[in-house]
Amino acid sequence: DIQMTQSPSSLSASVGDRVTITCRASQGISNYLAWFQQKPGQAPKSLIYAASNLQNGVPSKFSGSGSGTDFTLTISSLQPEDFATYYCQQYDSFPYTFGQGTRLDIK
Amino acid sequence: QVTLRESGPALVKPTQTLTLTCTFSGFSLSTTGMCVSWIRQPPGKALEWLALIDWDDDKYYSTSLKTRLTISKDTSKNQVVLKVTNMDPVDTATYYCARMFNWNPPDSWGQGTLVTVSS
Numbered sequence: 001d002i003q004m005t006q007s008p009s010s011l012s013a014s015v016g017d018r019v020t021i022t023c024r025a026s027q028g029i030s031n032y033l034a035w036f037q038q039k040p041g042q043a044p045k046s047l048i049y050a051a052s053n054l055q056n057g058v059p060s061k062f063s064g065s066g067s068g069t070d071f072t073l074t075i076s077s078l079q080p081e082d083f084a085t086y087y088c089q090q091y092d093s094f095p096y097t098f099g100q101g102t103r104l105d106i107k
Numbered sequence: 108q109v110t111l112r113e114s115g116p117a118l119v120k121p122t123q124t125l126t127l128t129c130t131f132s133g134f135s136l137s138t139t140g141m142c143v144s145w146i147r148q149p150p151g152k153a154l155e156w157l158a159l160i161d162w163d164d165d166k167y168y169s170t171s172l173k174t175r176l177t178i179s180k181d182t183s184k185n186q187v188v189l190k191v192t193n194m195d196p197v198d199t200a201t202y203y204c205a206r207m208f209n210w211n212p213p214d215s216w217g218q219g220t221l222v223t224v225s226s
Contacts, residue, residue: 001170034212034213036213042218043216043217043218043219044203044216046212046215046216049212050211055214087153087154089154089156089212091211091212094159094168095156095168095169095170096156096159097156098156099153101153101154
């Protein structure tokens with residue numbers, strides 16, 4: 001199975017900050033990488049697919065990049081509604097696998 | 108509008124078989140490229156991908172759980188069913204179903220259903 005490792009596991013930031021979360025795959029996955037946002041008590045929300053493509057309705061403050069084994073999610077100008085847990089997922093090969101999550105909270 | 112809803116028992120006993128149903132609307136699993144996945148999340152822990160079924164009735168499973176999982180579909184009812192045998196307390200989790208299209212990642216999720224395994 002492909003292992004997905006996110007860093008950091010948790011992150012504190014202030015409103016207005018820009019943050020970057022990293023996701024590393026244990027082997028190359030081309031650009032078959034997705035990012036999800038999850039708030040407490042809610043289902044995950046799909047943000048990005050194919051490493052850098054925004055899902056419909058996702059604001060451009062979210063951006064993704066990377067290919068192969070190393071990927072990043074950047075969130076600019078943090079707002080209170082952005083504080084959540086973020087997960088990456090590879091869908092290059094079965095079984096699909098998720099990272100362990102990065103919790104973003106308010107400093 | 109795409110919607111998915113998970114249903115099933117909230118409580119099961121150890122060793123029992125869990126049967127969950129995902130009922131969806133706004134798309135058809137007979138459409139080429141359409142898939143439905145099951146994903147779970149133990150309380151306070153990360154997401155775990157479990158299984159996928161595609162429009163052609165091909166099925167894919169988690170490596171660690173594949174001996175215990177069975178996914179199936181009823182296209183006429185717009186439903187996907189997941190069975191998990193030999194339930195254990197460590198299987199306590201919120202179980203989600205999600206739609207995928209053209210092998211892209213999930214773009215729509217159900218609200219999830221919490222299943223607790225306890226005697």
